[in-house]
Amino acid sequence: MSNTVNLTINGFDVSVPKGTTVLEAAELLGIKIPVLCFHKDLCIAGNCRVCVVEQVGSKKLVAACATPVHEGMEILTNSLLVRNSRKHMIELLLSEHNADCTKCYRNGNCELQDLASEYKITNQDFIDLAVSRAYTIDAFSPSILKDDSRCIRCQRCVRTCDELQSVGALAVAHKGDHMKISTFFNKPISEVVCTNCGQCVIHCPTGALIERNYIEEVWTAIADPTKHVVVQTAPAVRIGLGEELGLSPGERVTGKMIAALRRLGFNSVLDTDFTADLTILEEGTELLHRLEKVLVEKDEKYKLPMTTSCSPGWVKFFEHIYPDMLDHMSTCKSPQQMFGALAKTYYAKKIGVDPENIVSVSIMPCTAKKFEANRPEMRDSGYKDVDYVLTTRELAIMIKQAGIEFADLPEEKYDSIMGKSSGAGVIFGTTGGVMEAALRTAYEIVTGREVPFENLNITPVRGLEGVKEAKIKIEGCKPEWKFLEGVELKCAVAHTLANARKVMDLVKSGKADYHFIEVMACPGGCLGGGGQPIPTTPEIRQKRMQAIYEEDMSLPIRKSHENPEVQQLYKEFLGEPYGHLSHKLLHTEYVERQRY
Amino acid sequence: MGKNVLKRIDLIFKHEDDCHEVLQKTLKRSDDELINELIGSGLKGRGGAGFPTGLKWKLTREAQGDVKYVICNADEGEPGTFKDREILATVPYKVLTGMAVCGKIIGATNGYIYLRGEYRYLVKDLEAEINKFHKICDEVGLNFRIKIFLGYGAYICGEESALFESMEGKRGEPRNKPPFPTEFGYMGKPTVINNVETLAHTWTIFKYGAKKFRDLGVQDSRGSKLFSISGDTPIPGIYELELGMTVEEFVEDFGDGDTKAVQVGGASGFCVPRKKFRDIAIGYQGKLTGISLPTGGSMMLFNSSRSMYNVLHNYLEFFAEESCGQCTPCRVGTQQLLQGIKAVKRGEKPAAYLDKLLSLSETMKATAKCGLGQSVANSFQSIVENFREEMIY
Ligand SMILES: Cc1cc2nc3c(=O)[nH]c(=O)nc-3n(C[C@H](O)[C@H](O)[C@H](O)COP(=O)(O)O)c2cc1C
Ligand code: SF4
Numbered sequence: 001m002s003n004t005v006n007l008t009i010n011g012f013d014v015s016v017p018k019g020t021t022v023l024e025a026a027e028l029l030g031i032k033i034p035v036l037c038f039h040k041d042l043c044i045a046g047n048c049r050v051c052v053v054e055q056v057g058s059k060k061l062v063a064a065c066a067t068p069v070h071e072g073m074e075i076l077t078n079s080l081l082v083r084n085s086r087k088h089m090i091e092l093l094l095s096e097h098n099a100d101c102t103k104c105y106r107n108g109n110c111e112l113q114d115l116a117s118e119y120k121i122t123n124q125d126f127i128d129l130a131v132s133r134a135y136t137i138d139a140f141s142p143s144i145l146k147d148d149s150r151c152i153r154c155q156r157c158v159r160t161c162d163e164l165q166s167v168g169a170l171a172v173a174h175k176g177d178h179m180k181i182s183t184f185f186n187k188p189i190s191e192v193v194c195t196n197c198g199q200c201v202i203h204c205p206t207g208a209l210i211e212r213n214y215i216e217e218v219w220t221a222i223a224d225p226t227k228h229v230v231v232q233t234a235p236a237v238r239i240g241l242g243e244e245l246g247l248s249p250g251e252r253v254t255g256k257m258i259a260a261l262r263r264l265g266f267n268s269v270l271d272t273d274f275t276a277d278l279t280i281l282e283e284g285t286e287l288l289h290r291l292e293k294v295l296v297e298k299d300e301k302y303k304l305p306m307t308t309s310c311s312p313g314w315v316k317f318f319e320h321i322y323p324d325m326l327d328h329m330s331t332c333k334s335p336q337q338m339f340g341a342l343a344k345t346y347y348a349k350k351i352g353v354d355p356e357n358i359v360s361v362s363i364m365p366c367t368a369k370k371f372e373a374n375r376p377e378m379r380d381s382g383y384k385d386v387d388y389v390l391t392t393r394e395l396a397i398m399i400k401q402a403g404i405e406f407a408d409l410p411e412e413k414y415d416s417i418m419g420k421s422s423g424a425g426v427i428f429g430t431t432g433g434v435m436e437a438a439l440r441t442a443y444e445i446v447t448g449r450e451v452p453f454e455n456l457n458i459t460p461v462r463g464l465e466g467v468k469e470a471k472i473k474i475e476g477c478k479p480e481w482k483f484l485e486g487v488e489l490k491c492a493v494a495h496t497l498a499n500a501r502k503v504m505d506l507v508k509s510g511k512a513d514y515h516f517i518e519v520m521a522c523p524g525g526c527l528g529g530g531g532q533p534i535p536t537t538p539e540i541r542q543k544r545m546q547a548i549y550e551e552d553m554s555l556p557i558r559k560s561h562e563n564p565e566v567q568q569l570y571k572e573f574l575g576e577p578y579g580h581l582s583h584k585l586l587h588t589e590y591v592e593r594q595r596y
Numbered sequence: 597m598g599k600n601v602l603k604r605i606d607l608i609f610k611h612e613d614d615c616h617e618v619l620q621k622t623l624k625r626s627d628d629e630l631i632n633e634l635i636g637s638g639l640k641g642r643g644g645a646g647f648p649t650g651l652k653w654k655l656t657r658e659a660q661g662d663v664k665y666v667i668c669n670a671d672e673g674e675p676g677t678f679k680d681r682e683i684l685a686t687v688p689y690k691v692l693t694g695m696a697v698c699g700k701i702i703g704a705t706n707g708y709i710y711l712r713g714e715y716r717y718l719v720k721d722l723e724a725e726i727n728k729f730h731k732i733c734d735e736v737g738l739n740f741r742i743k744i745f746l747g748y749g750a751y752i753c754g755e756e757s758a759l760f761e762s763m764e765g766k767r768g769e770p771r772n773k774p775p776f777p778t779e780f781g782y783m784g785k786p787t788v789i790n791n792v793e794t795l796a797h798t799w800t801i802f803k804y805g806a807k808k809f810r811d812l813g814v815q816d817s818r819g820s821k822l823f824s825i826s827g828d829t830p831i832p833g834i835y836e837l838e839l840g841m842t843v844e845e846f847v848e849d850f851g852d853g854d855t856k857a858v859q860v861g862g863a864s865g866f867c868v869p870r871k872k873f874r875d876i877a878i879g880y881q882g883k884l885t886g887i888s889l890p891t892g893g894s895m896m897l898f899n900s901s902r903s904m905y906n907v908l909h910n911y912l913e914f915f916a917e918e919s920c921g922q923c924t925p926c927r928v929g930t931q932q933l934l935q936g937i938k939a940v941k942r943g944e945k946p947a948a949y950l951d952k953l954l955s956l957s958e959t960m961k962a963t964a965k966c967g968l969g970q971s972v973a974n975s976f977q978s979i980v981e982n983f984r985e986e987m988i989y
Contacts, residue, residue, distance in 0.1 A: 046772040047922040049963045060970070061962045066772035081962070088959040092928035125952055127935045129928070153921065172767055172921070175750060177931050179921025 007073040022075055023051060023064040033077050034086065034115055036093075036205050037154035038065040040537050041523065043163060048154050050089045050115065053077045061085055083119075090115050095126035097206070098135070098149035106207035109534055112152060113206075140188035142212055142374045143196035143367040148180055151208035157181060157200035164523060166498035167317065169194040181208075184596045193320045193596055195497065197313030197521045198367030198391075198530015211367045211531060214388040215398060221359040221387070222265040229359045230347065231266040232339045232418075233257060235273050235429030236365040236526035237392045239547035243533040243540070244396030245406040250543030252551050255411025260399050261363075262412065268351070271414045272362065273421030275335040275342070276428040276437070278569065279310060280560035282586055283332045283434075284442040285578040287516055288481070296483045303327045305492075305507060305514040308434050310334040312372035313521030313530070315590065317497050322504060323592035331587040335428065336362050336369050337378050339418070340385030341585040346573045347418055355381060361388045363395045365429070365529035368521065377588050391531025420565040423552035430548045431495035431525035432461035432468060435518040439472060439491070441561045446474060446481040456558050462549075464524060464542065466499040467492060493518045495525050599848045605812065605820040605836040607800050608683060608690070608793070615689045615729070619696060620736045622802045627657065627701045634798065637806035638818030642892050643669055643754075643791030644864075645967065646880045649798070652788055655778040657702045659786035664704040666695045667763075667782060667789040670711045671747055671754035674862035675914060676894035679822040679834045680792035684711075684718055687796065692729045694795030696740045697802060698788050707742040708782070710759050713749040751918035755966050756781075756789045758920065769920045770966035791892060793822055814840030817879025827859075827897040828852050839880075844873040846895065854899040857982070862894035863911040864971035867904070869982040904983035905941060911975050912937070919968060925960040926969025932956060933976055937987055947988045950980055 006015050009026050016025045021044075026033050037048035046066030053064045056074035061082065064075075076082060093112060101107050135149035153172075158181060161170045169192050173182035183192045201209045221229050238254040247253065261269045286306065293302035309315055309330040318329055333341070339362070344355035362369065366389075372378065373386040390398075399406055414420065424440055427433030436458040443451045451458060451472070460470040470491045477485045492514045494500045500519040506512035522529045524541035527548060557563060574581050612618075622630065635650030656664060668691055672680040683691060695707040711718065726742050733740050745763050747753050753762045757771035760782045781787025797819060801809050809819045817839035826832050829850045837846075847855045858868045860878060868876050898907060912934040921927045936953045939945040957973035964970045980987055 044772065045922075046965060047924070049924050049965070052963045059962065063772065063965070068774065084955075085959045085963050088956060089924050089963070092924050092932065092956075095932060096928045125949070126932050127939060129931055129935070152924075153927065155922070172769075175752070175921045176915075176917040176919040176927065177921070178917075179919075179927060 005069045005071050007069050007071070007075065009075045010077055016069055020069050021065060022053060022062065022067045022069055022073075025069050026064065026075070026077060031077055033064045034118070035065055036111055036115070036152065037156060039156050039203055041164060041203065042156060042159040045155055045159065048089065048093070048152070050086060052082065052085055052089070054079045054082050087119050087121065090119055090121055091124060091126055093152050094121060094124060096129045097152060098130045098147075099124075104150060104207040105210045105213070106150075110207060111205035138188050139212070141190040141194070141196065141371070143370040144189055144194070144198060144201060145210050145212050146189055147208055147210070150206050151181055152206055153179060153181065154205060155181070156203045156205065157209055160199045160203045164199055164496050164498055165195070165197060165521070166501045167193055167195055170200060193594070195313040195316045195320070195521060196368040196371040197497070199522060201367060201530050202532060202534050202536050211391050211393070212370060213394050213397075214370075214390060215394050218361055218388050218390060218398070221361070227357055227359045228267045228351070228353045229265070229361060230268045230270060230343050231261055231361045231363060232270050232272045232275075232336070232343075233261070233363045234336065234365055234526060235276060235426050235433075235548070236529060236532065236544070237363050237395070239429065239527060239544045239551065240365055240392045240532045241396060244393060245399060247407065249540040250547045252547050253406075254551065255413070256406060256409040258414055259409040259412040260404055260406060263404055263409075264398055264402055266361070268347075268415050270339070270418045271421050271425075272335045272339055273425030273428070274418045274563070274565060275338040276425035277422050277560035277563040277566045278338055278586070279332055279335050279428075279434075280424060280437050280441050281566065281570075281577040282338075282582055283308065283330050284438050284445065286330055286332065287438070288442060288446070289578060291487075291515065292483060295487070305512075305517050306330050307517045307519055310428065310434060311368070311520045311522075311526075312366070313368035314497065314500060314519045316368065316371070316593070317500065317521065319590055319593040320595060321501065322508065325504075325508065326590045326592065328507070329590055331589065333378070333586055333588050334369070334372060336364060336389070337372060337385055337588070338586045340373070340378065341380045342418065342569075344381035344383050344385060345585065346569065350417060355383055359388070360386050361390065362386050363390050363392065365392050365526045365532045366522075367391060367530040369531070380585050392533060393531060396533070417565050417568065420563060421555070422560050422563045423555040423558040424560040425563070426551045426555065427548055429526045430545050431464070431520050432493045432518065433525060433548070434520075435461045435470070435491055435493050435516070437560055438516070440559045443472065443474070444559065444561070446478060446484055447476050448478050449476065455553075461491070461493050461518075464538070464545070466496060467494045467503055469493075489516065490514045491516045491518070495520045496523050497521050601845050602837050602841055602849050605838060607820055608796050608822060608836055609686055611687065612803075615693060616732050616735065618799065618803050619693050619732060619738070622693075622697050623700060623736060623738060630697065630701055630802070631657070633806045634801060637801045637809040638813070638816065639794065639797055639801060639809065640818075640880055641791055642793035642797070642821065644674070644892060649790065649794055652778060652790070653698055653701055656786045656788045659779050661786040663783070663785045664702050665782045665785055665787040666698045666702070666704045666707040667759070667787055668695055668707065668709040668792055668795055669754060669756065669759065669789055670709050670715070670792050671759065672712050672715070672792070672892075673751035673754045674864065674892060674894055675911075676826050676859070676862045676896045677824045677892050679824045679893065681715055681718070682834055683792050683796050683822075684715070684722060688722055688725045689729060690796040690799035691792055692726065692742060693802075694790070694798035695742060696729070696733060696738060697798065698790070698795075699740045700738060702786070702788055704788075705739050705741065707740065708763065709742065709744045710753075710763065711744050711746050713747045716746060719744060719746070750920075752920040752966075752968055755968060758966070759789070760787070769922050770968075772965070793892060812838045814879060821893050823893040823895050825850055825895045825897070828855065828899040828902070829897045840877055842874060842877045843868050846878065847873055847897070850895070851897055852899055855897050856900045856902065857898045857904065859894070859896040859898070859907070859975070861974070862896070863914050863975055864968070865894065866974050867907075867978040867982065904979050904986045905937070908937060908975065908979045908987070909934070912972075915968070915972050923965040923969060926964045926972070929956055929960040929964075929969065930972060933972065940987060950984065950987060954980060
């Protein structure tokens with residue numbers, strides 16, 4: 001039997017492999033069929049019915065996203081029947097939707113709005129069903145707001161939370177006219193198992209799930225002459241921001257971003273990558289310490305594998321799902337929080353400003369970082385270490401509000417100190433990056449030699465595969481690390497929480513003997529984070545990833561421990577990695593949380 | 597009224613105590629022979645869609661799969677339908693036998709009865725019957741086991757793919773089709789799902805031969821059918837009648853002399869107004885025109901004291917509540933139809949708005965994901981078109 005299927009779409013012949021959907025076949029012909037519930041990251045739902053097309057010979061229209069092609073099929077994507085039906089779908093969705101677009105945070109970037117505009121739905125005859133419902137906004141979370149009045153029930157968020165993240169915080173409740181997206185016992189999302197990863201937010205076609213924004217708070221701080229506003233930018237922001245400002249995916253905009261931040265009025269423009277490097281020294285040292293405790297001293301207090309802790313969505317997931325395994329998690333704070341703790345201690349002293357008057361802002365590809373900054377543990381400087389967390393999207397909004405012509409900006413450089421980073425710090429923005437950075441440093445500490453990979457590129461941990469594994473045999477140790485001689489270091493890298501769960505379930509059941517596990521909550525790592533530009537698709541993530549590795553290669557220093565500013569920080573302030581002051585400022589602890 | 601023009605059939609409820617022999621005799625025949633018998637009988641599914649039963653079994657038999665299932669759909673949720681309950685209460689062994697024979701043919705060793713939540717009271721007796729039947733299976737050397745799965749009262753869970761989802765412990769939402777149950781059913785395995793009555797008819801066919809069944813009915817509407825008769829009738833109840841009768845004949849027998857309309861097939865069926873009684877026959881393709889019987893034989897009679905607006909309002913409320921809510925045309929469409937006729941009645945929308953609603957219902961028919969949303973148009977269009985003034989004034 002042949003594996004190719006021949007069909008026609010709008011009269012054009014196309015041959016595609018068996019199993020292709022009508023939607024995919026149309027795409028090959030360059031015919032766009034509108035979709036709402038469909039997203040390339042997710043399983044097919046076929047529930048919005050916006051993609052219905054005519055199959056000649058059938059009275060019923062079929063959903064292009066959910067219909068596999070068959071031999072001889074004749075599809076019409078723009079017949080009168082299709083257009084009228086599609087218009088009905090859009091009108092119906094609008095009638096159930098709070099279509100007060102000017103008051104919506106997603107105004108201008110909404111898939112429903114786009115369709116309404118494309119199909120020129122100018123007279124809405126249907127009865128407004130949204131007004132009669134007493135919708136309330138769930139605004140309790142510091143990260144994510146949920147507004148059911150904007151929801152079109154496409155269930156993308158439900159599928160995201162369940163399939164990508166295996167969290168299941170969002171689910172469909174009730175039926176018929178009462179059907180809605182809800183949580184366990186309809187509690188606020190801040191009180192359920194939600195990890196704040198924000199993947200639901202970047203998969204939402206409308207304004208039903210959005211980040212809590214702190215734009216006005218930041219403008220107010222900037223305008224206050226008594227405040228010194230420090231901003232840090234996460235690795236993945238510089239390879240995503242351009243997309244929100246008219247550039248193509250994968251464009252590196254580090255220099256322009258810095259220039260824009262200065263023009264917005266931030267007093268110090270610094271880099272989270274600096275504390276990413278610092279994280280490597282702390283976490284690498286912690287790992288070596290644990291290896292010694294477990295392998296040599298057989299100290300049961302210390303647990304392997306050690307998992308990374310820089311992704312706050314992952315951290316909260318861990319606290320909910322594996323509360324009995326918390327001592328596997330590295331005690332290192334995320335780079336954002338390390339930065340925050342230093343901004344109001346070391347940096348304040350350096351620039352001679354009372355920490356009381358420092359406002360610490362971070363630009364993150366992440367919504368979970370908003371929650372993290374609000375954790376009660378994150379006040380080790382004596383103040384709130386990070387005052388406001390903005391997503392990549394919020395920064396873009398500020399840049400637009402300020403009337404800055406982004407594309408025309410000059411390339412500028414970060415301020416010093418806490419502005420310098422290595423390529424290892426940059427790759428924190430991609431899945432596998434923390435692992436690669438840690439290996440570059442740890443291997444060298446132990447052996448005195450560079451990791452045995454060409455150009456320091458540890459390819460086994462790179463790429464978009466869900467779970468990656470790597471083994472590195474340690475040979476030729478320095479005398480003080482003799483206990484590691486001949487040890488094969490086993491590592492695993494997982495991105496998305498569903499993949500993380502797979503790995504951790506293996507660990508929990510004793511079926512995996514890893515030493516070190518890197519987890520990032522979002523697909524692709526931070527580059528696909530919940531605070532990144534919308535849309536984010538597999539192709540876009542691939543381009544952002546490429547940009548991150550280019551940025552790494554472009555930097556003169558590629559290893560965290562060679563970052564001169566980090567060395568200076570230890571010399572002037574912290575003493576040594578994993579030392580007393582580090583413990584106070586850069587490490588944290590975790591709390592057990594409920595399963596639901 | 598009460599004229600007895602229509603022949604009363606007594607096949608389904610006839611008590612027969614030769615379950616052991618029927619099963620044994622049937623199992624001796626080859627699978628091909630049985631399937632041909634079934635196809636030859638002309639039996640079509642009595643759950644609504646009217647799919648040829650023999651073909652369904654044949655396709656499932658041919659489908660690739662290590663494990664297969666037989667499921668009896670006893671969700672009976674269509675308003676005005678109450679015959680499956682009676683079958684399970686009085687002649688359950690006919691249904692169980694049908695399931696077992698189907699299992700043997702398609703290669704399934706497990707069967708389930710998906711029982712409507714409100715029929716919980718039947719469980720005890722039914723379980724006793726199933727245990728008795730398991731012994732018979734053992735005696736005749738058939739490896740087949742039947743379990744009851746209790747639903748929770750959602751109408752949509754009677755839709756086959758939603759029913760599978762529900763049995764799998766998920767939310768009862770219909771799936772995209774294809775793939776169909778014959779390939780991808782319960783647990784993703786090839787599955788035969790049949791209505792209670794369909795399975796009970798297979799007993800007749802296997803015991804007495806296809807001819808006995810085929811001799812009843814007309815054209816492509818063969819055999820007898822149970823009708824759940826309610827509304828303005830002096831003799832409500834369950835009746836077994838031949839397919840192919842006209843509504844006029846039906847009303848002569850069951851009307852109260854003042855019948856204004858008959859709703860054929862429940863809320864998801866069609867409303868036949870008096871002036872069309874003579875033209876419309878009950879069957880898959882009627883003698884005279886082409887009306888199909890969309891569900892399992894609910895017949896509701898309305899006399900002149902009834903407001904067809906209220907009838908439609910009632911149906912639309914039912915649909916707006918019982919839609920699973922996943923797809924746009926059905927979830928929002930049902931609400932728009934309901935709110936729309938209310939607005940017209942109150943004078944908030946012009947009478948012409950009914951035309952917009954009619955066109956919306958047409959879209960729902962063409963675009964909804966499952967039979968629920970697709971069939972709202974049946975009652976909506978047939979009531980609005982035939983009783984338009986009642987909708988407005
Ligand atoms: C909304 C909806 C509800 C249904 N409810 C039932 C039901 O209660 N019982 C039933 O047998 N079939 C019901 N069906 C039809 C089933 O999907 C399926 O077609 C039937 O069980 C097949 O059996 P049959 O071929 O023996 O008729 C329903 C269909 C829809 C769309
Ligand atoms: S037609 Fe109605 S019941 Fe069927 S899938 Fe769509 S919303 Fe659910």
